[in-house]
Amino acid sequence: MVMKSEKDTSEKRFKNIILVSGLSVIILLIAIFLTLLIASIPAIKTFGLGFFISKHWDPSLEKFGALPFLYGTLITSFLALIISIPFSIAISIFLGEYFKDGLLSTFLRSSTEVLAGIPSVIYGLWGLFLLMPITRYIQTLLGTTPYGVGIFTASLILSIMIIPFSASIGREVVSLIPADLKEAAYSLGATRFEVIKNVIIPYARSGIIAGILLAFGRAIGETMAVTMLIGNSNFLPKSIFSPANTMASVIANEFAESTGIAASSLVYIGLVLFLVTTLVNIAGTYVIKKISLEASKEVT
Amino acid sequence: MLNWFKRFVFFVCIMTIISLFGFNAYAAEGELIGAGATFPQPLYSKMFDIYFQQNKIKINYQGIGSGGGINQLIKKTVDFGGTDAFMTEKELSEAGSPVLHIPTCLGAVVVTYNLPGNPKLKLTPDVISDIFLGKIKKWNDPKIQEINKDVKLPDLGITVVRRADGSGTTYIFSEYLSKVSKEWKEKMGTGKSLSWPEGFIGQKGNPGVSGYIRQTQGAIGYVELLYALQNNMPFASIKNKSGNFIEPTPKTVSNAAKVKIPADTNVSLTDTDAKDGYPISSFTWLIFYKEQNYGGRTKQRAESLAKLLLWIVKEGQNYVEPLQYSPLPKEASDIAQKIVKSMTYNGKPILN
Numbered sequence: 001m002v003m004k005s006e007k008d009t010s011e012k013r014f015k016n017i018i019l020v021s022g023l024s025v026i027i028l029l030i031a032i033f034l035t036l037l038i039a040s041i042p043a044i045k046t047f048g049l050g051f052f053i054s055k056h057w058d059p060s061l062e063k064f065g066a067l068p069f070l071y072g073t074l075i076t077s078f079l080a081l082i083i084s085i086p087f088s089i090a091i092s093i094f095l096g097e098y099f100k101d102g103l104l105s106t107f108l109r110s111s112t113e114v115l116a117g118i119p120s121v122i123y124g125l126w127g128l129f130l131l132m133p134i135t136r137y138i139q140t141l142l143g144t145t146p147y148g149v150g151i152f153t154a155s156l157i158l159s160i161m162i163i164p165f166s167a168s169i170g171r172e173v174v175s176l177i178p179a180d181l182k183e184a185a186y187s188l189g190a191t192r193f194e195v196i197k198n199v200i201i202p203y204a205r206s207g208i209i210a211g212i213l214l215a216f217g218r219a220i221g222e223t224m225a226v227t228m229l230i231g232n233s234n235f236l237p238k239s240i241f242s243p244a245n246t247m248a249s250v251i252a253n254e255f256a257e258s259t260g261i262a263a264s265s266l267v268y269i270g271l272v273l274f275l276v277t278t279l280v281n282i283a284g285t286y287v288i289k290k291i292s293l294e295a296s297k298e299v300t
Numbered sequence: 301m302l303n304w305f306k307r308f309v310f311f312v313c314i315m316t317i318i319s320l321f322g323f324n325a326y327a328a329e330g331e332l333i334g335a336g337a338t339f340p341q342p343l344y345s346k347m348f349d350i351y352f353q354q355n356k357i358k359i360n361y362q363g364i365g366s367g368g369g370i371n372q373l374i375k376k377t378v379d380f381g382g383t384d385a386f387m388t389e390k391e392l393s394e395a396g397s398p399v400l401h402i403p404t405c406l407g408a409v410v411v412t413y414n415l416p417g418n419p420k421l422k423l424t425p426d427v428i429s430d431i432f433l434g435k436i437k438k439w440n441d442p443k444i445q446e447i448n449k450d451v452k453l454p455d456l457g458i459t460v461v462r463r464a465d466g467s468g469t470t471y472i473f474s475e476y477l478s479k480v481s482k483e484w485k486e487k488m489g490t491g492k493s494l495s496w497p498e499g500f501i502g503q504k505g506n507p508g509v510s511g512y513i514r515q516t517q518g519a520i521g522y523v524e525l526l527y528a529l530q531n532n533m534p535f536a537s538i539k540n541k542s543g544n545f546i547e548p549t550p551k552t553v554s555n556a557a558k559v560k561i562p563a564d565t566n567v568s569l570t571d572t573d574a575k576d577g578y579p580i581s582s583f584t585w586l587i588f589y590k591e592q593n594y595g596g597r598t599k600q601r602a603e604s605l606a607k608l609l610l611w612i613v614k615e616g617q618n619y620v621e622p623l624q625y626s627p628l629p630k631e632a633s634d635i636a637q638k639i640v641k642s643m644t645y646n647g648k649p650i651l652n
């Protein structure tokens with residue numbers, strides 16, 4: 001009896017501790033949101049929602065508009081996503097279907113994982129030494145000003161950085177596809193490509209899309225490598241090769257030495273970045289849920 | 301399982317306690333704390349190391365940028381701050397009670413470039429202003445060629461590189477250009493970050509700017525003299541107010557301060573009357589409260605701060621030149637000593 005009640009209280013205590021840790025995550029999220037909101041109030045009062053359609057960022061006149069950064073963030077992330085999708089799907093299928101195990105597979109898999117772990121400043125440096133001259137060469141061929149840095153270079157480095165994220169989730173999902181489904185398709189006379197096209201991709205779609213959305217979230221918030229390669233120009237870019245700027249990189253660059261309304265405007269941008277990433281995540285979960293429902297209907 | 305969990309909780313508690321105590325140790329008696337400008341940080345590290353060996357007083361200086369240094373001093377979380385720009389009226393009034401500035405050494409901004417063969421270039425204020433306003437677009441522009449008759453300038457586009465982060469370097473550079481060019485003053489003004497013309501490349505920090513210039517033929521930008529010297533980058537001689545082309549060296553930068561210096565040392569050293577001074581020079585300052593009895597500070601702490609500051613502008617100056625910084629001229633050092641001696645504790649002078 002005594003033993004039992006003692007056990008009960010310890011069970012309860014354990015449950016409470018878990019509950020508190022769980023709740024603290026929510027509190028943390030709200031605290032971050034509130035801190036950003038409070039610090040950005042002066043900027044919200046001064047610029048309102050016009051902040052997002054104004055394209056002038058002028059520290060000397062204290063006039064701030066975030067459109068160039070919003071635009072820069074979205075366009076680099078989308079471009080990076082488009083560049084990375086074929087590669088990440090190919091890697092997922094290759095590792096999940098063609099070479100599930102063996103030396104080559106282990107080597108490839110750990111290589112992608114290592115890619116995910118490299119600090120972004122290293123990507124930035126590598127981009128400066130390798131991608132920048134390549135972009136500059138392309139620009140000279142095209143006859144545009146050979147800056148070497150800009151949206152194109154930043155998107156390239158971003159795409160390389162996000163491939164491991166989408167690829168590793170994709171691989172996981174592809175390798176989890178039940179063997180009897182594939183065998184059934186084979187026994188009906190399907191070729192390997194047909195199996196991939198008609199069974200694997202529809203079945204793994206939700207996982208692949210989840211990976212891509214996760215990668216998109218990462219691309220939006222990436223700071224260091226982008227700062228080093230985007231050219232940090234506070235204007236709306238005219239072409240894919242123009243120098244531009246992103247929300248994350250303008251904050252990283254200017255916050256340390258800014259005061260007053262400038263600092264507040266930067267926090268305002270931070271608040272927007274926070275909201276955009278939250279929205280992407282919510283949209284992501286919704287899409288995954290919907291698609292996985294459809295997919296399970298289709299296959300069964 | 302539960303045992304493991306208990307151990308984990310115990311471990312977390314211990315770590316928390318240690319970190320709390322750690323914070324206390326950080327502000328321990330006998331250790332002075334400073335924060336601010338990154339430009340003089342290597343020099344301060346060297347000075348404070350020597351000072352520790354001589355006087356057994358530890359000084360912790362964190363390079364968080366001039367703006368951060370001013371903020372931390374106003375919030376009274378540090379004993380002294382470091383800044384590359386004299387505090388503005390607004391900042392001084394935010395500080396509540398009087399804040400003193402002492403110059404510790406001089407820095408300079410140089411115009412660096414990447415051209416085939418990296419010839420030594422001469423530049424005039426007008427040409428620099430036109431290049432950084434985006435008006436001169438080619439290296440073989442007659443305006444540049446005219447002052448560099450012995451150099452064959454290539455038919456190459458100019459790529460202007462500027463600091464993307466807010467920076468004292470940009471402040472000094474733009475302050476100089478505002479003095480020498482009316483157009484610059486109207487269009488760009490003076491500040492730590494400016495709204496640059498379209499098509500300029502922004503890079504973070506001196507390393508970012510110089511890294512891009514190194515890799516880009518035809519690029520031009522501005523960096524700290526010290527950084528350019530340490531990395532063997534080419535830089536231009538600049539025509540000063542007296543009409544002489546001056547090559548930036550620690551000596552010519554010191555020369556720029558050989559002018560009348562006001563009692564509070566609030567003086568701009570760009571474009572000075574000094575005949576052989578490099579025109580884009582500036583002091584870097586340490587800042588601290590005049591009245592040291594605030595926030596429960598002990599007299600002993602105030603005294604050790606005052607002694608340190610006095611040492612920096614006197615004996616400490618011997619360590620400036622070996623690190624390629626520019627030492628204070630004698631007159632500036634004398635004024636700085638006077639300022640340190642005006643520090644008070646409860647209204648009474650700390651040092652006699």
